[in-house]
Amino acid sequence: MTSLVKRFPRNFAWGVATASYQIEGAVNEDGRGASIWDIFSHTPGKILHGDTGDIACDHYHRMREDVNLMSQLGISHYRFSISWPRIFPMGYGQKNSRGLDFYDQLTDQLLQENIEPLVTLYHWDLPQALQEKGGWINRDTAFYFRDYAATVFDKLGDRVHNWITHNEPWVSTVAGHIQGHHAPGLKQPKVARKVAHHLLLSHGLAVEAYRDMDKGRIGITLNLHPVYPASSREEDLTAQRLHDAFHNTWFLEPVFKGTYPDDLDEILPLDDEFIAEGDLNLIQQPLDFLGVNYYAPHRVRWNPEEISHASLVILPEEPITSMGWPVDAKGLTNLLSRIHQDYGPIPIVITENGAAYEDVVEDGQIHDALRQHYLEMHWDALANSIEQGVPVQGYYVWSFLDNFEWALGYSKRFGIVYVDYLTQQRIVKDSGLAYSRFLREFYEYHHV
Ligand code: FCB
Secondary structure, eight states, X not given: OHHHXXXXXXXXXXXXXXXXXXXXXXXXXXXXXXXXXXXHHTSTTSSGGGOOSSSTTOHHHHHHHHHHHHHHTTOOEEEEEOOHHHHOTTSSSSOOHHHHHHXXXXXXXXXXXXXXXXXEEESSOOBHHHHTTTGGGSTHHHHHHHHHHHHHHHHHTTTOOEEEEEEOHHHHHHIXXXXXXXXXXXXXXXXHHXXXXXXXXXXXXXXXXXXXXXXXXXXXXXXXXXXXXXXXSXXXXXXXXXXXIIIIIHHHHHHXXXXXXXXXXXXXXXXXXXXXXXHHHHHTOOOSEEEEEOOOXXXXXXXXXXXXXXXXXXXXXXXXXXXXXXXXXXXXXXXXXXXXXXXXXXXXXXXXXXXXXXXXXXTTEEOOHHHHHHHHHHHHHXXXXXXXXXXXXXXXXXXXXXXXXXXXXXXXXXXXXXXXXXXXXXXXXXXXHHHHXXXXXXXXXXXX
16 A cells, blocks of 8 residues: 555545435434425335435534544545535525534534545535425526525635535436436426526536635536447447436536537437526636546447436446446546546546445444455556546545435445444444555655
């Protein structure tokens, strides 16, 4: 590992990531309003085993111990998200100061333990009251988001200097409004372009508000995939082109170039009456970094039944995680060079990377060798990117804790720390211990 730590710059940010609804619990406490995930997870049949985020990791009550554990492991950066309905129970209007206090205390606790916060404003938990007004189909939501963001900047901006507007707007759009397996559970492909546009507009509005208020760094996090064709047949190459438009350039192009990709129109026709003058300029504002969530590449075969005219292919010899996602660390290097080439130079932060595996507790330990291997391979792949000149500035493991994995409930564990949901006991997995050793070597080598 010593040789690996040398390949990262001294100021590289090593962290872990979580999201509010996935860990906090305490859904009815201190004036929090309902989010679309409360409603969705309580709708029978939506979440595996009927799981909900009502209690989750009970992090709301265990915040200090959790931060302390992070610091014991030597983790120096923490990405968390803010629950909008804790701050504005109705989405806008009456502000709930008790909700803000929680994040205020979390921030102080982190700084006390020398952990640098990276704050995501939207990790999918829209206030239900706004959903009732149309949610992201309604343009007003973008403006409510700006006001919520400004409230949070105002409260935490003196101590938090790194912000992410949205986490994976592709997932909010597609899983939430086309596939229906995420909240709000709609299956209406016709609204997807509008929803995506409003999410992006809200990003632009929040960036603009931030520039007016503060001098820190702000970006957006996208889930991106290298897309490989399953064969060199013409139709698989078309599948590759359309799938890339659907998964990657739908969001990359407007954010970095102020346009939507033409290829996307072939699969999701654009009725652009919802794009007002000036919107794309707002969306295309200069960012301080791009957050990239990387888990797996997509290998695609032509299939006109699918929205992107492509279905995913897994090669028989490919190792997969318990999500069924292929393990391909080289995919990360490929993805980053593509982003750098097409949209750079832009500093990049890997805001999520990690793997779910079936963990077994043996004598109070979790020997998750596969997860550890997954992580180490991706650190190596990242070092390759840095050596190729891609300005990668940070890396956050998904996730610090096992947590509520959306439609799959508690069945999938991504943590480097195990959570026993019956007792709320935390057990550091072997992968967490390995990360901790790696970080100590990094600090020693760089005299941090
Ligand atoms: C990402 C999400 C994160 C988590 C991981 C596994 O898409 O941002 O909340 O669910 O996948």
